[in-house]
Amino acid sequence: MKKGSAVKSRVWLSSPYIVWIIGFTVIPLGVIFKYALTGREGGFSLEYISAIFDPIHLKAMVFSLEIALGCTLFCILLSYPLVLALKHLNLGKQGFTMFILILPMWMNFILRILAWQMILSNNGILNLLLAKLGMEPLQLANTGAAIMIGVVYDYLPYMVLPIFNAVAEIDEDIIEAAKDLGANGFTVFRKIIFPLSVPGLLSGIVMVFVPSMTSFVISDILGGGKLQLIGNIIEQEFTKSANWNLGSGLSVSLMIFVLISMAFTTKNEVEGKGSAIW
Amino acid sequence: MVERLKNLCSRCYIGLIILFLYAPILVLVMLSFNNSRSRVTWGGFTFDWYQKLFSNGQIMEALVTTLTLAFTSALLATLIGVLGALGIHAMRQKNYQIVMIFTNIPLLNADIVTGIALMLWFVHFIPLGFGSVLLAHITFNIPYVILSVMPKIRQMNVSLYEAARDLGANALYAFFRVILPQLASGILAGFFMAFTMSMDDFVITYFTKGAGVNTLSTMIYGEIRKGIKPEMYALSTIIFVFVFLILLAANYWPQKRKSDGAHVVENL
Amino acid sequence: MKKRIAGVLLAGMLTGIMICTVGCGEKKAENGSLTVFNYGEYMDPDVLDQFTEETGIEIKYEEALTPEEMYTKYKSGAIEYDLLCSSDYMMQKLIEEGELQEIDAASMEYRENIGDKYWELATAFDPENRYTVPYFWGTLGILYDTTKVSKPVDSWEVLFSGEYAGDIIMQNSMRDTYMVALKYLGYSLNTGEEKELREAQELLLKQKPDVQAYLVDEARDEVVAGNAVMAVVYSGEAYLGNQYNEDLTYVIPKEGSNVWLDAWGISKNCKDPDAAQQFLDFLCREDIAAKNFEYIYYSTPNEAVIESLSEEEKSNEALVPAEDATENCEVCVQAEPEIHDLMNELWKKLKAD
Numbered sequence A: 001m002k003k004g005s006a007v008k009s010r011v012w013l014s015s016p017y018i019v020w021i022i023g024f025t026v027i028p029l030g031v032i033f034k035y036a037l038t039g040r041e042g043g044f045s046l047e048y049i050s051a052i053f054d055p056i057h058l059k060a061m062v063f064s065l066e067i068a069l070g071c072t073l074f075c076i077l078l079s080y081p082l083v084l085a086l087k088h089l090n091l092g093k094q095g096f097t098m099f100i101l102i103l104p105m106w107m108n109f110i111l112r113i114l115a116w117q118m119i120l121s122n123n124g125i126l127n128l129l130l131a132k133l134g135m136e137p138l139q140l141a142n143t144g145a146a147i148m149i150g151v152v153y154d155y156l157p158y159m160v161l162p163i164f165n166a167v168a169e170i171d172e173d174i175i176e177a178a179k180d181l182g183a184n185g186f187t188v189f190r191k192i193i194f195p196l197s198v199p200g201l202l203s204g205i206v207m208v209f210v211p212s213m214t215s216f217v218i219s220d221i222l223g224g225g226k227l228q229l230i231g232n233i234i235e236q237e238f239t240k241s242a243n244w245n246l247g248s249g250l251s252v253s254l255m256i257f258v259l260i261s262m263a264f265t266t267k268n269e270v271e272g273k274g275s276a277i278w
Numbered sequence B: 001m002v003e004r005l006k007n008l009c010s011r012c013y014i015g016l017i018i019l020f021l022y023a024p025i026l027v028l029v030m031l032s033f034n035n036s037r038s039r040v041t042w043g044g045f046t047f048d049w050y051q052k053l054f055s056n057g058q059i060m061e062a063l064v065t066t067l068t069l070a071f072t073s074a075l076l077a078t079l080i081g082v083l084g085a086l087g088i089h090a091m092r093q094k095n096y097q098i099v100m101i102f103t104n105i106p107l108l109n110a111d112i113v114t115g116i117a118l119m120l121w122f123v124h125f126i127p128l129g130f131g132s133v134l135l136a137h138i139t140f141n142i143p144y145v146i147l148s149v150m151p152k153i154r155q156m157n158v159s160l161y162e163a164a165r166d167l168g169a170n171a172l173y174a175f176f177r178v179i180l181p182q183l184a185s186g187i188l189a190g191f192f193m194a195f196t197m198s199m200d201d202f203v204i205t206y207f208t209k210g211a212g213v214n215t216l217s218t219m220i221y222g223e224i225r226k227g228i229k230p231e232m233y234a235l236s237t238i239i240f241v242f243v244f245l246i247l248l249a250a251n252y253w254p255q256k257r258k259s260d261g262a263h264v265v266e267n268l
Numbered sequence C: 001m002k003k004r005i006a007g008v009l010l011a012g013m014l015t016g017i018m019i020c021t022v023g024c025g026e027k028k029a030e031n032g033s034l035t036v037f038n039y040g041e042y043m044d045p046d047v048l049d050q051f052t053e054e055t056g057i058e059i060k061y062e063e064a065l066t067p068e069e070m071y072t073k074y075k076s077g078a079i080e081y082d083l084l085c086s087s088d089y090m091m092q093k094l095i096e097e098g099e100l101q102e103i104d105a106a107s108m109e110y111r112e113n114i115g116d117k118y119w120e121l122a123t124a125f126d127p128e129n130r131y132t133v134p135y136f137w138g139t140l141g142i143l144y145d146t147t148k149v150s151k152p153v154d155s156w157e158v159l160f161s162g163e164y165a166g167d168i169i170m171q172n173s174m175r176d177t178y179m180v181a182l183k184y185l186g187y188s189l190n191t192g193e194e195k196e197l198r199e200a201q202e203l204l205l206k207q208k209p210d211v212q213a214y215l216v217d218e219a220r221d222e223v224v225a226g227n228a229v230m231a232v233v234y235s236g237e238a239y240l241g242n243q244y245n246e247d248l249t250y251v252i253p254k255e256g257s258n259v260w261l262d263a264w265g266i267s268k269n270c271k272d273p274d275a276a277q278q279f280l281d282f283l284c285r286e287d288i289a290a291k292n293f294e295y296i297y298y299s300t301p302n303e304a305v306i307e308s309l310s311e312e313e314k315s316n317e318a319l320v321p322a323e324d325a326t327e328n329c330e331v332c333v334q335a336e337p338e339i340h341d342l343m344n345e346l347w348k349k350l351k352a353d
Helices: A005-036 A055-088 A096-106 A109-120 A125-132 A144-168 A172-180 A185-214 A217-222 A230-239 A244-266 A273-277 B002-032 B048-055 B057-089 B093-108 B111-122 B130-155 B158-166 B171-200 B203-208 B216-223 B230-267 C002-024 C045-055 C067-075 C088-096 C116-122 C174-184 C194-210 C219-224 C235-244 C273-284 C286-296 C303-307 C337-352
Strands: C033-039 C058-064 C083-087 C132-145 C168-171 C211-215 C230-234 C248-251 C259-267
Touching: A005 A244, A005 B057, A005 B093, A005 B111, A005 B130, A055 A144, A055 A185, A055 A230, A055 A244, A055 B002, A055 C337, A096 A144, A096 B002, A096 B171, A096 B230, A109 A125, A109 A144, A109 A217, A109 B002, A109 B216, A109 B230, A144 A185, A144 A217, A144 B002, A172 A185, A185 A230, A185 A244, A217 A230, A230 A244, A230 B111, A230 C067, A230 C337, A244 B093, A244 B111, B002 B230, B048 B057, B048 B230, B057 B093, B057 B130, B057 B171, B057 B216, B057 B230, B057 C045, B093 B130, B111 B130, B111 B203, B130 B171, B130 B203, B158 B171, B203 B216, B216 B230, C033 C067, C033 C273, C045 C058, C045 C273, C045 C286, C058 C067, C067 C083, C067 C088, C083 C088, C083 C273, C088 C259, C116 C132, C116 C259, C132 C174, C132 C219, C132 C235, C132 C273, C168 C174, C168 C194, C168 C219, C174 C194, C174 C230, C174 C337, C194 C211, C194 C337, C211 C219, C219 C230, C219 C235, C230 C235, C235 C248, C259 C273, C273 C286, C286 C303
Parallel strands: C033 C058, C033 C083, C168 C211, C168 C230
Antiparallel strands: C083 C259, C132 C230, C132 C248, C132 C259
């Protein structure tokens, strides 16, 4: 990082922000920790932090992990062909990519997920179409598959955009040079496009993995209440069972888990993901 | 031949992804024309809900709250965030990392935890109401601004600023004329990111709002059990079409003007 | 590009916000205000406006989806609620915790509109009718599609026999789900016996693979759309479902069921009990109760409203349950803490299985 002396003096500009994070991030986090570390009888206890190892919670955690990993994988698999296709057709330049990916976000999230429920239900739109085509109906409603479709749908843009931005920055000349030297399409992808897209891929992974790990509204609506993610359990502890200590304990465990897994993927390089979206 | 096949495949694939992304939206648009209160029965085509929408005071009030909230919170978050990013960037490596970790926390935390943590904290000093939701939204919006602006700050050419100062510009003038233009795209990206996130947020709003404050999201949530009011589909469709037209205009229409503009500049 | 989007968006939004804020304006409170907490979509919004018009008292209205959610929000103290409406057992819990204040019956002009039968019903959770005023009531039963079953349904057994595997929707609420199993086994839904609860749990665990989903009021739509053959629903939902699909019918199984009653209470924190009582009285007034009835279509305890119904509506069991229909039914009361905790734990296990 290059820093002139004139630049150094601008540290003070961040003071409102520092005050803000102390007031509205650090302290509330402290409140959650306080609840998480308070036992049934009051007083300090690790009871609720370790509650994550309860078989019920562990099971939900494993299921969340499956959904999050599956979602991340599907998003990656769907994103690369899309990015390559967009690049191939030269559609990226006019903001087309951002356009098609951001626009759906302006329909309310809950409504969009409810619409998926109508598409996937037993007598839903998808099965209606399949019947018209003379195919067997699919039993998707209220299954893990429905949840998976929901999370992939919701988080796909967060994967496509950073990868797209990384790929768009690749110098066309490099690819041309490789082709001139006899590289085929696959080699170009393997040796040039993929390695250069890795930073985008990493921020994509963070932006997809984390929210799909902690979501609960999607699994609530598309899982039919039969399948529970850890997010659902946390939500119920707060809103239904009124056990704030347990809810906080599980949240803290989840947070620690997410932070550790992110440390592996990103090595502190989560920046730029916001701009990667726009 | 191979090239044409490749083109066809690319088009088909993009088409499929667009279908995947827009299928639910199509469903919602259809529902806004459905002449039945139930979402699962088709009662024929109607424009009724669009008419009823504007006479529905509750929905209109929620819309105003939602827009005011999104706009104010995005604006304030941008202000605090941009200044913050400029300052953080100038920090020593260690402080920089600590602050960035805390910046990422709202993004890495489950929404519900952020929402509840803020609620538990707010009750100590302010009554829940519009103000508390605003504070909460600013809080989760700032990281988006910082993360959009930071890469631009990194790429920023500091010597230009120093050159301006050397040539006699005062700090403020140099900031507005040299620094800000370099960051503009990042700042705007952050602002709209924040605006979009604020519009779409449900969980955090739900926990930090006071009685009588309703955004579109919390209103829709309250209607899930009894069935979403069709007016809501109509409103969503209107918002969607509105944003669609704006993005369309911004994407294609001024394209020509830009080249004209460049032309003008060249002629100067 | 981004700049252009931004410019246009910004201008558009600013004008939008300005038009809206100017258009809508601010409501002024003349005679104080009341903060009212109710279930979602459980009151005609016009009723609130009309109350403000008539009395000058402004209403701040807040909604929750479940009694538990309501309790959590109320107890957190984040908002000072004056009036709240919740279900029987939750009202009992609030009464027992001293969260409600007594209602001055004499001050209520239209209290008489609520039938004696319902005051009687309310004694299950409010023994002397001192703290609550009944709002809506109903039963829990099975809503099913007559064209898709082999014979008419009259017992909870159809849910457990496996005949309709994959086509059943259960309630996504702890008390209601255990009620079904307990009643089928012939126990009280307010059982205090651990053994009986565990038996119910076994039955429900065995049933889970056959259950398509655990839903709340959305269950109605699923049966209407034909996504499921039958669902455990509240009677009011059954009436609405029938409006959209004539093949649907509602039955209270012969083993008995739960009769529920939602009621209003005034919070102990209420600064203006007179205004709050005025509001409750207003809700009992015939025209207002009728308005709410037509908005919600749940069974009303307001006899003045019932009398004004058409013959067809009166004969609809889901709307006006017959005198003997609720014979085997019990009101759900707050469980003992140990039983409540056990049920919580079992429910969590059931859902996670």
